[in-house]
Amino acid sequence: MKKLKWYPCELHCHTIHSDGDFTVSELIETSKERGLKGICLTDHNTYSGREEAAKEKELAILQGIEWTTYFGHMLVLGADRFVEWRDAVPENIDEKMKQVHAAGGLVGIAHPYQLGTPICTGGRWDFKVKDFSLVNYMEIWSEGEPLMNSPNLRARAWWHQLLSEGFRIAPTMGRDWHRKERNKRKGACTYLLCEGDELTSKGIKDAIQKGRTSVSAGPLFYFETDKGETVGDEIEEGERTFKFTVDSERFDAFGFDYEVVPERIVLYTDNLKAAAECKINEEIRTTLNKGYYTAELYGRIGDDENELIAFTAPLYVKEK
Numbered sequence: 001m002k003k004l005k006w007y008p009c010e011l012h013c014h015t016i017h018s019d020g021d022f023t024v025s026e027l028i029e030t031s032k033e034r035g036l037k038g039i040c041l042t043d044h045n046t047y048s049g050r051e052e053a054a055k056e057k058e059l060a061i062l063q064g065i066e067w068t069t070y071f072g073h074m075l076v077l078g079a080d081r082f083v084e085w086r087d088a089v090p091e092n093i094d095e096k097m098k099q100v101h102a103a104g105g106l107v108g109i110a111h112p113y114q115l116g117t118p119i120c121t122g123g124r125w126d127f128k129v130k131d132f133s134l135v136n137y138m139e140i141w142s143e144g145e146p147l148m149n150s151p152n153l154r155a156r157a158w159w160h161q162l163l164s165e166g167f168r169i170a171p172t173m174g175r176d177w178h179r180k181e182r183n184k185r186k187g188a189c190t191y192l193l194c195e196g197d198e199l200t201s202k203g204i205k206d207a208i209q210k211g212r213t214s215v216s217a218g219p220l221f222y223f224e225t226d227k228g229e230t231v232g233d234e235i236e237e238g239e240r241t242f243k244f245t246v247d248s249e250r251f252d253a254f255g256f257d258y259e260v261v262p263e264r265i266v267l268y269t270d271n272l273k274a275a276a277e278c279k280i281n282e283e284i285r286t287t288l289n290k291g292y293y294t295a296e297l298y299g300r301i302g303d304d305e306n307e308l309i310a311f312t313a314p315l316y317v318k319e320k
């Protein structure tokens with residue numbers, strides 16, 4: 001097996017090519033300042049920033065677009081050609097998603113519970129998806145603080161419901177980044193587990209497709225089992241020991257000015273049923289049944305106790 005490494009990324013970015021204040025080069029420079037290793041360029045309904053972004057050599061950039069419609073915002077990453085979005089309506093969205101996949105792209109649901117009109121027209125997801133296996137990822141966390149706001153909690157609940165129905169959807173954080181923030185505020189990023197010592201645009205795409213994501217307000221957080229399995233893997237039922245990594249050193253790279261103190265870890269399964277719990281320096285030994293398992297990290301963020309600090313994509317378990 002090739003060497004795998006986690007990289008902090010921002011998967012939802014806008015520039016002056018749509019409604020952002022960043023030029024493409026400002027977005028790239030700010031991303032590097034923040035310690036991000038990869039970004040996705042997702043301007044509303046346009047690819048026009050693509051040529052400028054393609055010149056960048058250091059930061060990994062996956063080209064994308066945010067289909068911005070009255071029925072929801074859909075993120076399309078890494079497609080090799082334009083897919084017509086202007087005729088997307090709630091009834092044909094499965095067909096449109098299939099066209100994206102045929103063009104080699106990934107499908108993501110952006111901020112599914114964002115407030116709609118008049119605050120942001122079409123920001124809430126109203127597309128009627130029939131087959132959620134067409135969806136690669138979903139923004140469980142969106143924008144900045146508070147992280148556990150009502151839209152984010154609802155997205156987490158919907159995601160777990162879909163996982164419990166057997167769909168495989170990677171969770172992401174989307175800052176929906178438009179400009180350099182005037183004030184420091186709480187934020188988070190998506191860590192991606194990729195092959196090799198350098199992140200590439202293909203690495204970003206592969207990690208999301210394989211469900212190798214972990215969302216965090218600071219420290220890198222993930223697990224490995226005693227059999228070497230990790231986030232995004234499919235395994236057989238049976239007993240496992242989970243070993244957790246909470247890498248707080250990564251936190252400073254983001255320049256947030258609040259403290260994060262990890263305290264405990266909860267393993268979730270079956271539509272948000274807590275399967276096991278431990279302190280951060282402990283392990284969990286448990287029997288895994290068919291379904292999925294995600295890990296969540298809790299502790300203090302700034303002055304707020306018992307906050308959700310980070311959570312992983314699932315480990316998928318099949319029958320023996």
Ligand SMILES: [Zn+2]
Pocket residue numbers: 066073110111123
């Ligand atoms: Zn949007």
Ligand SMILES: [Zn+2]
Pocket residue numbers: 012014066176
């Ligand atoms: Zn956006």
